[in-house]
Amino acid sequence: MQKARVLFVCLGNICRSPTAEGIFRHRVTQAGLADRIEIDSAGTGDWHIGRQPDPRARAFASEAGYSIEDLRARQVSAGDFERFDYLLAMDAQNLADLQAMQPPGWDGSLELFLSFVPGLGLREVPDPYTGDDDDFRDVIRLVEQGADALLETIRRRLD
Numbered sequence: 001m002q003k004a005r006v007l008f009v010c011l012g013n014i015c016r017s018p019t020a021e022g023i024f025r026h027r028v029t030q031a032g033l034a035d036r037i038e039i040d041s042a043g044t045g046d047w048h049i050g051r052q053p054d055p056r057a058r059a060f061a062s063e064a065g066y067s068i069e070d071l072r073a074r075q076v077s078a079g080d081f082e083r084f085d086y087l088l089a090m091d092a093q094n095l096a097d098l099q100a101m102q103p104p105g106w107d108g109s110l111e112l113f114l115s116f117v118p119g120l121g122l123r124e125v126p127d128p129y130t131g132d133d134d135d136f137r138d139v140i141r142l143v144e145q146g147a148d149a150l151l152e153t154i155r156r157r158l159d
């Protein structure tokens with residue numbers, strides 16, 4: 001694989017998937033692979049299209065050393081199955097919604113993001129939207145583990 005194209009998907013594209021985009025981009029840039037790995041995020045829902053990430057997601061990302069200020073929410077579309085090799089869902093509902101959209105014959109990877117982390121014992125990044133500060137901190141911690149594991153997997157697959 002010459003180049004990997006990764007799309008992170010959650011429900012609103014204002015909490016979990018922009019956090020994943022920002023953290024993974026940071027890891028990929030540090031690894032010197034920014035020209036080999038394309039990264040984006042989207043939501044299955046349409047409520048927040050065009051909006052910045054949630055202020056709490058921005059604040060906790062910033063506290064942990066990541067900037068997601070410049071991201072804007074968009075909704076996932078059928079064309080994303082052509083544009084991306086990896087569609088990575090934050091939770092089981094996001095995965096089911098994407099599976100319902102998957103075109104026949106598409107040969108990319110549609111998986112739960114945390115499935116790349118061996119032995120984690122957790123399959124989903126829980127939705128923090130109606131939660132508290134600790135829920136947003138948990139998102140950062142889980143996404144960091146997912147991003148490290150994903151980078152290792154993709155690095156092995158790039159030639």
Ligand code: 4NP
Nearest residue numbers: 010011012013014015016129
């Ligand atoms: P996200 O969180 O899927 O991680 O962006 C949510 C954001 C907004 C809503 C739900 C989850 N909402 O219902 O508006």
